[in-house]
Amino acid sequence: MRLDPRYAWMRQLAAFLALLAVWEAAGRADMLNPLYAPSPSRVGAALIDLFSDGRIWPHLEATFSAALGGLALGLAVGILLGVVAALVPFIAELLEPVMTLLNAIPRVILAPLFVIWLGIGLASKVALSFILVAVLIFFTVFTGIRQVDRRLVERVITLGGDRWALVRHVYLPSVASWVLGNLKIAVGFAFTGACVGEFVAATQGLGYLLSFAQSTYNAALMFALILLILVVVLVIFGIAGRLEKHVLRWN
Amino acid sequence: MGDGSFVSLVGPSGSGKSSLLRAVIGLQQPLSGTVETNLARSQVGILFQDDALLPWKTARDNVALGLTFNGMERRKALAEADAWLERLDLAGFGDRFPRRLSGGQRKRVALAQVLAMKPSLILMDEPFASLDAIVRARIVKDVVALVEREKISVLLVTHDLEEALSLSDEVYLLSQGPRARITEHYPVPIPRPRDPVHSRMHPAFAPLYERLWADLSREVDHRAEAA
Numbered sequence: 001m002r003l004d005p006r007y008a009w010m011r012q013l014a015a016f017l018a019l020l021a022v023w024e025a026a027g028r029a030d031m032l033n034p035l036y037a038p039s040p041s042r043v044g045a046a047l048i049d050l051f052s053d054g055r056i057w058p059h060l061e062a063t064f065s066a067a068l069g070g071l072a073l074g075l076a077v078g079i080l081l082g083v084v085a086a087l088v089p090f091i092a093e094l095l096e097p098v099m100t101l102l103n104a105i106p107r108v109i110l111a112p113l114f115v116i117w118l119g120i121g122l123a124s125k126v127a128l129s130f131i132l133v134a135v136l137i138f139f140t141v142f143t144g145i146r147q148v149d150r151r152l153v154e155r156v157i158t159l160g161g162d163r164w165a166l167v168r169h170v171y172l173p174s175v176a177s178w179v180l181g182n183l184k185i186a187v188g189f190a191f192t193g194a195c196v197g198e199f200v201a202a203t204q205g206l207g208y209l210l211s212f213a214q215s216t217y218n219a220a221l222m223f224a225l226i227l228l229i230l231v232v233v234l235v236i237f238g239i240a241g242r243l244e245k246h247v248l249r250w251n
Numbered sequence: 252m253g254d255g256s257f258v259s260l261v262g263p264s265g266s267g268k269s270s271l272l273r274a275v276i277g278l279q280q281p282l283s284g285t286v287e288t289n290l291a292r293s294q295v296g297i298l299f300q301d302d303a304l305l306p307w308k309t310a311r312d313n314v315a316l317g318l319t320f321n322g323m324e325r326r327k328a329l330a331e332a333d334a335w336l337e338r339l340d341l342a343g344f345g346d347r348f349p350r351r352l353s354g355g356q357r358k359r360v361a362l363a364q365v366l367a368m369k370p371s372l373i374l375m376d377e378p379f380a381s382l383d384a385i386v387r388a389r390i391v392k393d394v395v396a397l398v399e400r401e402k403i404s405v406l407l408v409t410h411d412l413e414e415a416l417s418l419s420d421e422v423y424l425l426s427q428g429p430r431a432r433i434t435e436h437y438p439v440p441i442p443r444p445r446d447p448v449h450s451r452m453h454p455a456f457a458p459l460y461e462r463l464w465a466d467l468s469r470e471v472d473h474r475a476e477a478a
């Protein structure tokens with residue numbers, strides 16, 4: 001049988017719904033322990049519960065603030081350091097080993113340190129998000145600028161362009177395309193930082209709720225939260241994807 | 252140069268043909284000696300083997316780029332760019348990004364980019380090498396017609412001897428590098444205006460081609476002996 005690739009999503013959706021149905025049926029037949037694997041209807045109920053009394057909003061707001069704050073700071077600092085390191089060899093010499101080290105370790109291990117330094121409030125989550133994003137973007141920009149197509153540079157010079165023209169017509173668009181190409185990964189990193197930070201120590205946020213669900217053995221709440229984070233990140237991926245498509249429409 | 256003549260430089264690989272062009276336009280410093288020119292930088296254009304168009308700019312913006320660098324107002328530059336695209340058979344392609352153009356169309360855009368600057372001299376570094384035969388023949392024909400009409404001088408670097416002879420007023424042979432120098436000089440007595448395909452049938456063509464071929468072969472053999 002040949003599969004029409006246009007209808008792949010329908011087959012995937014059907015398979016997913018079938019899985020949910022089996023899961024639900026198994027749950028109702030008491031074949032699954034709801035403590036470990038709550039049936040989809042229980043997860044749904046937990047999700048509705050979170051929204052119906054409105055107590056989810058401050059948590060969502062906390063996670064969003066941390067993730068987006070870390071993302072914005074990480075992009076700004078990553079781009080700045082990447083550009084400076086690419087242009088000033090001395091700075092590159094100093095920064096590269098530090099960044100390589102930070103890139104090699106799982107950066108989330110810094111979370112407890114940020115809690116000691118910055119407290120259990122928003123700042124420590126922004127910091128974790130930031131460090132995850134900044135290192136990624138630094139390498140994107142740093143290696144990107146050093147690999148700018150020489151032929152484009154020469155073309156602009158021979159057409160009479162000055163240094164500013166090079167920056168504006170060659171370097172900026174190149175940097176923009178690399179950063180946008182990594183934007184989705186950066187968004188994922190930003191939310192990882194926010195949630196892990198909240199998981200470690202916090203008084204609110206989706207990560208904090210997850211940790212609460214864990215300590216109270218509430219699997220249904222946990223599934224509901226995982227689902228919620230998934231949706232949030234997918235929505236932001238969608239926005240990032242549209243932005244990428246628009247700015248990189250020449251590609 | 253600067254009198255509207257078409258000059259070609261042929262020679263074995265590694266004789267420094269490309270380096271010479273790069274030195275003339277100032278992309279490379281000569282190891283010794285100086286480049287003397289009676290032309291201002293903005294009067295010299297260069298066409299590379301690869302098109303090197305900015306991929307994030309449309310064909311029109313690419314053509315207008317050099318004009319705005321030299322102080323032309325953007326709106327005027329875009330109008331000028333459209334006029335050049337039309338002259339090079341690319342009317343209606345101004346809004347396309349380079350990735351959506353064929354190899355031949357990109358070459359035409361690159362050509363428009365250089366011609367729009369109204370240069371007195373165009374340096375060409377094997378600009379047609381990457382194109383397939385038919386596309387290449389058409390573009391070469393248009394280039395010859397345009398430079399003849401606009402009285403633009405051309406310094407063409409190539410290792411296609413037929414191309415060199417059919418297009419040029421004079422061909423220079425560069426010896427095997429390192430320390431390459433000009434060893435021979437061949438005036439081409441085919442009258443203008445020229446059709447690059449028909450000029451190959453001119454009675455002067457075949458004997459010149461044979462001489463050039465023999466001399467170039469000798470240069471290449473020199474290298475074989477030296478090695």
